[in-house]
Amino acid sequence: MKKTSLFTKMAAYLFLIVVCIASVYPFYWMFVGSTLTDSDIFQFPPKLLPSGEFMNNLTGLAASAPVWKGLGNSLLITIVFTIATLYLCAIAGYAFAKFEFKGKNVMFVVVLLTMMLPAQVTLIPLFKMVIGLGWQNQPQAVILPALANAFGVFFMRQNMMSIPTEMIEAARIDGSGEISIFHKIILPTTLPPLAALGILSFIQQWGNYLWPLIILQERESTTLPVLLSMLVAPGQVVHYGQVLAGTVISIVPVIILFLLLQKYFIAGIYGGSVKG
């Protein structure tokens, strides 16, 4: 092994430190900003140390918008969506990866085609459908439409292709039924990609904005990002401290989830790239 010179090492570290600060600083400032008063937020040079206004901002926020209800709605929608989407994508991906049936390729192409449709195109038909079902202001209006999404199915299929078919055949010979093969063999071996898809789905649904904004019209039924965005409007007094405090709350679940699943996440993302 060649020994890297001290200079290149230092340059590399310096670069990494700069990149690190650049990516962490906005988050850091969000935390700091949530502890400042509104006029301190706009100070230049910006204040870099937290002050004691966080609880004030939070109570102010809770008074002007039902944030806790919004947080609850967001959690309910995101958790149910993530669990259900994982299960459905896994079972569909499994079918596409390991079963031979008539029209399989056509069906797979159809599933992939839904990925090519821009969301804006389906917005109004979907809206009419959901209104027709009477689901306005109800969580299933956000949970159901994107459940078995093409990306998830494709992602799980690619990962499941690398499971040796011999393993499944061995289970069949031993007398296991198809459903229990899926639950006892397939699901446990695909934990890393499931975790990766789980995080992706969670983040996607957690930050989902346009559709909840349109379909969850009551403040009591809508999600946290939508609530926060409504606090900002041109020509009106915006309490930025409160908005930042709300933003801090809104990223906590994502951070917790990421820390918990981090090791699976990295493994899962690359899972399908090399066939074993």
Added chain:
Amino acid sequence: MKKFSLLLSLLLVTSVLLVACSGKDEKSGATESGATIKVAAWNSAADALTEQIEGFNKKYPDIKVEILHSDTGYSKVTPALAAGSGAPDIIQTQARDFQAFLTKFPDQFVDLTDKTKAYHDQFIESSWGAVTQDGKVYAMPWDIGPTALYYRIDLFEKAGIDIASIKTWDDYIEAGKKLKEAIPETTMTGYTNDFNLYEIFLNQLGGSYVKDGKINVNSPESKKALLLQKKMKDEGVAINVKDGNGRITANNNETIATNILPVWYAGTLQHSVDKQAGKWGIAPLPAFEEGGNTQANLGGSVLAVSKQSKHTEAAFKFIEYVLTTDEGQQVMIDYGLFPSYVPFYENETFKENNNYFGMEVYPFFAGLTENIHTMDHGPIMLDATKPINDLIGAVLEGKNVDESMETAAKAISKTTKLEVNK
């Protein structure tokens, strides 16, 4: 084990179904007792309307009101209007966007001509323009944004500028140079990356975006408005503060000494620049030539009744209550919404002294409403934002004004299919 996993998958499926079914039964009983009307409005406008419900229900106990908090980008109401179902009973739009709504969603708004006739003289004359199409009124004017010059009294004193001597925009630019000489780190004013300043100048000059149904951004008034902003920039008396947040920062740090903005900016200064209490004064806008018009409007919104509504009578009663009674307007003014309903200007709450500015702010602005020109925004404003911003950007960069105006007019014409005025 097999049973367990079956059970687990069953549980999953049922949990999804349960969520799917929950909540349905909560809704069904609501329509039985009297009408329920839903109102879509944004931010503090929605908060103000929420506070109105109590007073409204004292007068009309049978009408239930629900306020839906929407967004200023209209993503919440446009799908419902396009789909023809699911729209709220009452919809708030910006005054300047309402004509575009009427054109994009024809037959979606209730004709209010007869109902509003009695109120015609009680509202600022210029506010009816935005809500009238072919002589018919489709919405009720809510608030307006009479515009003035907010200036730093202390900095003006330090630089030896007498606010009374600023009569025209040329005087204003000269004063700006004087200020820069005395206090080098402070510039006279700031502009944002939008067309606020352009629209203020255009309205002050009596210009319009659309004239006789044709695109009019290439008018002589438009050229004058563009050139004034360019001159301010070139002479170093106006800097780019990017957006509303940048403006707050600039005010807090004293990088700018004046703001050319409507009445609602008083609230922003009080709230977000609270450390400078007592240092701000408000004066009428300078005129383009001595003795010229010093009044302009920027912003304001309207309330319209959707044709999808099953309770149009009840909906209008709510609009009537919040906009044409002193009780209603009293709540609005608490939220900084300056009324276009004139009788309220005599109300005691309206005349209250403002401690931040040390003056009666609202009566001052009320005096800046009589000569505001009616401005024809036409049905283009939902599509014209980018071309107009590009036009201003091009002119400030030093591109040829006439050519830039033609380019913008053509771009707007392309999306709106309207002809361009020659």
